Amino acid sequence: MASDQATLSRPVSTIDPFSHAFLHDPYPHHEAMREAGPVVWLEQYGIWAMARHQEVRDSLTDWQTFCSSAGVGLSDFRKEPPWRPPSIILEADPPLHTRTRAVLTRILSPAAINVLRTTFEREAELLVARLVEQREFDGVADLAEAYPLKVFPDAVGISGDGRENLLPYGSMVFNSFGPRNDLFNQAMANAGPVREWIMSKCSRAALAPDGLGMLIFRAVDAGELAEDEAGMLVRSFLSAGIDTTVYGLGNALYCMARYPEQWTALRENPALIRGAFEEVLRFEAPVQTFFRTTTKAVDVGGVRLGEGEKVLLFLAAANRDPRRWDRPDTFDVRRRATGHMTFGTGIHGCVGQAVARLESEAIFAALAKRVVSFELTGEPRRRLNNTLRGFDTLPLPLVPA
Secondary structure, three states, X not given: OEEEEEEOOEEEEOOOOOOHHHHHOOHHHHHHHHHHOOOEEEOOOOEEEEOOHHHHHHHHHOOOOEEOOOOOOOOOOOOOOOOOOOOOOOOOOOOHHHHHHHHHHXXXXXXXXXXXXXXXXXXXXXXXXXXXXXXXXXXXXXXXXXXXXXXXXXXXXXXXXXXXXXXXXXXXXXXXXXXXXXXXXXXXXXXXXXXXXXXXXXXXXXXXXXXXXXXXXXXXXXXXXXXXXXXXXXXXXXXXXXXXXXXXXXXXHHHHXXXXXXXXXXXXXXXXXXXXXXXXXXXXXXXXXXXXXXXXXXXXXXXXEXXXXXXXXXXXXXXXXXXXXXXXXXXXXXXXXXXXXXXXXXXHOOOOHHHHHHHHHHHHHHXXXXXXXXXXXXXXXXXXXXXXXXXXXXXXXXXXX
8 A cells, every 4th residue: 555655755655556456456556546645656666656636637638748659558668669569649649649630530520420320229239139038148258349349340341350359459458558467478478460460450451441441541542641550540440449348338237237226227217328338437447547758857746757757647546536526436327427537638538439438328228228137146257457447257147128
């Protein structure tokens, strides 16, 4: 837990945010860090950490001081080569980021997302109807993974073969933001073939003519991007667009099973569905942390951070900061959870968040029509990841409507 001794007026902590114990139950540690101060020195890694809502939000908004181009993980790209070419959206700052972001923002505009709605809703209805017939399903494999792995690659325009590579690739990406620990090594065990498959799907020739991926290549034809940049943006779709939604849907199912009265409230008033997913994202954030790197010396809450220092932003801890939220440890589908940090904020706010929201809305609208309640009979098993929080298995018997 947080140490009482402050070195040069800085709170110091011996917490290891990438240990199995921490990842299994981060919330007591989040509280300790929030209470230790606005910024805490994590001794084990020689990095700063912020866990309060205000400081996390301020850092995400101030990209000039807290940059992404040195990597959004523990590794500093200016000192060591990254395991893959850096993302030209996630791991970039303006002006490059401004240019690539503009293309993705247009492709993922509300109007463009609305075009996907009919298909997403139809696929959700079909999947849920099948699961209800079974009377019992695994919330992770049968729904949280199955649904995004169908609708999102379809929307991007990726062929059906080999999609099983998408999850291990996401695991590689998100584990790589932490230290080179056992979780990273396991994720990288089959890196070569997975990476080759991903790269083979990111070229113009591999994409369907009417998908989101091909729209990125149209931006090349319009002179907005280079050909190789377009391939990298398709890669960003594939790494960021699947796992986060998989973990988010799994966490949502867990919350609805764990707090049955909340599921009942949602069924009685389906207008709550959209807001309920925001509350899931706040309460059980699928994305727990991201790093930034200081570009100059900066003062945070009376503590001086030097230039070129890594700062670990605890999005999930900010989401339960009592300074920002009433009853932060209570899951409440009626809460207005806007302002949670799970999608980030500022210029690097999640560009695909509208897609994730559409997927969750489609799935939970279909479930609300057909399922009275879920039961947590077996013990769900967590899938540990250096950045994401979610489940490996989630056995869910259900009571059909």
